[in-house]
Amino acid sequence: MIRTGLLGGSFNPAHRGHRxxxxxxxxxxxxxxxxxxxxxxxxxxPAAGMTPLAARLASARRMARRAPIRPTAIExxxxxxxxxxxxxxxxxxxxxxxxxxxxxxDNLAQFHLWRDWRQIARLVPIAVISRxxxxxxxxxxxxxxxxxxxxxxxxxxxxxTNWSLPSLVLLDLPPDPxxxxxxxxxxxxxxxxxxxxxxxxxxxxxxTRRLLKPRRPFARQ
Numbered sequence: 001m002i003r004t005g006l007l008g009g010s011f012n013p014a015h016r017g018h019r020x021x022x023x024x025x026x027x028x029x030x031x032x033x034x035x036x037x038x039x040x041x042x043x044x045x046p047a048a049g050m051t052p053l054a055a056r057l058a059s060a061r062r063m064a065r066r067a068p069i070r071p072t073a074i075e076x077x078x079x080x081x082x083x084x085x086x087x088x089x090x091x092x093x094x095x096x097x098x099x100x101x102x103x104x105x106d107n108l109a110q111f112h113l114w115r116d117w118r119q120i121a122r123l124v125p126i127a128v129i130s131r132x133x134x135x136x137x138x139x140x141x142x143x144x145x146x147x148x149x150x151x152x153x154x155x156x157x158x159x160x161t162n163w164s165l166p167s168l169v170l171l172d173l174p175p176d177p178x179x180x181x182x183x184x185x186x187x188x189x190x191x192x193x194x195x196x197x198x199x200x201x202x203x204x205x206x207x208t209r210r211l212l213k214p215r216r217p218f219a220r221q
Contacts (some may be wrong), residue, residue: 005028011036012050015063015178
């Protein structure tokens with residue numbers, strides 16, 4: 001079994017914070033690799049500031065260089081709009097992999113707003129990565145009222161493939177202050193240096209090996 005972490009996000013752009021928490025989670029959970037699921041869209045972020053998918057995937061590939069991280073736009077290929085549907089498809093399509101969902105404490109705070117969030121927890125284990133300023137909200141989140149009974153000790157994090165589902169582990173990893181919002185504010189046209197990736201018809205997804213096709217963005221939830 002290939003122990004694979006899944007980190008979803010807009011990656012608008014991908015930055016060193018994504019890389020650092022991924023490498024820390026890789027070590028804490030004993031993963032073989034991590035897939036960055038570069039979302040076609042995010043319902044909780046304004047669509048107006050969303051860079052084209054191909055440019056965001058290109059930024060993720062650049063940030064993931066020389067690391068066991070594989071950025072992918074597989075959700076576009078699957079045509080899945082919601083995380084619960086994406087996970088259902090991945091579990092079926094990749095039986096030789098064991099997946100664990102990685103998310104920040106800020107996402108846990110609003111997890112109860114995601115479609116079929118309880119089913120997400122029944123599909124794969126969840127590792128919540130602490131984020132400065134969000135930890136209190138995460139622990140008091142409405143979803144934690146149900147998830148709390150399934151929390152596993154962080155000291156047992158590397159045994160996650162043996163856990164029954166649902167299972168949740170809270171990881172206190174070294175924080176990184178890097179913010180995609182701050183990067184866009186400082187460099188609004190950051191994606192222009194990657195513009196060739198958007199117009200290049202030969203861009204292939206690192207996981208599916210299929211050509212990336214421009215489509216209208218849709219939302220993750």
